[in-house]
Amino acid sequence: MSDAPTQLLINGELRDAAAGATFATFDPARGAELARVAQAGADDVDAAVTAARSAFDGAWAKTSPAKRARALNRLAQLLDEQTDALAELESRNSGKPKWQCVAEIKVAVATLELFAGTAQHLYGRSHVVNPSVVAYTLREPIGVVGAIIPWNYPLMMAAWKVAPALATGNTLILKPASATPLTAIRLGELALEAGIPPGVLNIVPGPGTEVGEAMASHPGIDKIAFTGETATGRRIAEVAAKSLKRVSLELGGKSPNIVFADADIDAAVIGSLWAIYYSAGQSCEARSRLLVQDEVYEAFASAFAEKAKALKVGDPLADDTKVGSLISRKHADKVRGLVQAGLDEGGVLLAGGDLDLEGDLDSDAFVAPTLIGGVSNESRIAQEEVFGPVVTLTRFSDEAEAVRFANGVRYGLAATVWTADGARGHRVAQRIRSGAVGINTPFIAFPGVPFGGFKESGYGREQSLEALDLYTETKAVLQGTSAKPINPFGV
C-alpha cells in the first residue's frame, strides 16, 4: 500500500467525501490494490465550486501577476525536488516505466515554468477607433475552470491544465482519472506549500460519469478543459453546451508514421519504435499506423520487428524496462481483442504474442510490443484507436497515396514523415490534416510548442502562447476623447 495522500483537496483542506465513499486504485503491473481514495460526489463538486469561486473573487484576484508567477515557479521547484518520489508513485499507479515518469515530471516542471513566465505578459491591444474614441483590450481570466484528465500521463496532464489556468488568474477544480488519482492529490498539497492560496486548486477524484458530468453541467463552473477519449469529449461538449460553458478538448488519435524509400531506414526504425511503444502505446499522439513505401517495405518490416521483439517488457520500477504494464488487465484484454480483430481481417503478426514475465507481475496486464503487417488502411485495426503497444504496417506506392492514407482517418493529432528529401518533408507536412507533424523526428510535443488536434482529435492548443486564449476572455474598454459633449440623438 502507498502512504500518499488519498483524500479530496477542497479549500486547502484534505477531507473525506461528504458521503464517505471511497474507491480502490491499483498497481496494475502487480494486480494489487495500492490505496483507497476518497470518492467525490456532486456535493463535493458543489463545495469545490464554492471554494474556487471565493478564491477567484478573493485571494487569487488580489494576487499580482508577479506573485502568481512566483508561486508557479515555486511549485515547479517543489516538483523538481520531489521527482524521484513522485515518479515512483506514478510508476506504481500507472504501470509505466519509472524512468518515463521521471521524464514526464521534467515536462510538468518545464510547463509550470513556461506559463509562470507568461503571467506578466498578458497583453491586450489598443487603438484609436476614430477621432473621438480610443479602445483597448484586457485579457481577463474566465473564472472557475474544471479540468478533467486521463490516466496515461497523470502528473504531466495535470500540469498542462494547472499551469496556464493559474498563470492567467483562474481558479481550478481538477478531476484526475480514477485509475491514477494519487500524484494529482500530492500536486494539490505541493501547490499549497508553494504559496498558492486555499481554494485556487481543488482536487476531486471520482468517477467520470458522476463527478465529471457534475462538473460539465455545473452552473458555477465557467469552462471545462478536457483531455481524454473522443467519445467522452463529445459527451462533455453536449452537457456543457446547456450552460454555454467554454470547452477545450484534447482527444484521441490514430496518427501516421510515413516512411519514404529515400529515408534513413535505421533512424526511421528507431524513431518509429519510440513513437509507438513509449508509454506502452498509451499516448494520444502514438504513431500507431506505419505507412511504408513499397521499395523498402520488407526491409523496414523485418528491421522493425527484430527491434520490437528485443524491447524489454517487465517491471515498471526496473531501469532497463522499456515497456511496462497497461493501465489495467481490462484495458489489456481490450487491446488483445483489437489485435485479434486485426489478424482476423487478414493482418500478419510480425512481432507480439505471448509474454513470459518474471517475478510477481500480473502478465495479463501486459501486452508485448506488437507489429501487424499487411494491413489495409480501411480495416478496423487501422481506423480505431487501440491505445496499446500495437502498430500496423500498410504499403503505399507514391506521395499522393501516402498523404491520402495519412488523412484517411477521423482523427488528426500528430504525424511523422521520414524522408531525405527536405522539400518533400515540408510539402507532406502541409498536406497532413493534424495538429503536429515531425519531419525525421518522433518528438512532436515540447513545452512552448502548440499541441492539439484537427478533426475528431479535438479543439484548442495547449503548451504554448495559444493556450492563453483557452483561459482568458477579451474585454474591450472604450474611452470617449471628443472635446465636445456627444449628442448622437441630436436632442
Ligand code: NAD
Ligand atoms: P476517458 O475519456 O475515458 O477519461 C478521461 C477523463 O474523463 C477521466 O478523468 C474520466 O473519469 C472522465 N470521464 C469519463 N466519462 C466522463 C463523462 N461522461 N463526463 C465527464 N468526465 C468523464 O479517457 P482515458 O481512457 O482516461 O484516456 C485515454 C484517452 O485520452 C485516449 O483516447 C487518448 O487518446 C486521450 N488522450 C488525449 C490526449 C491529447 O492531448 N489529445 C492526451 C492524453 C490522452
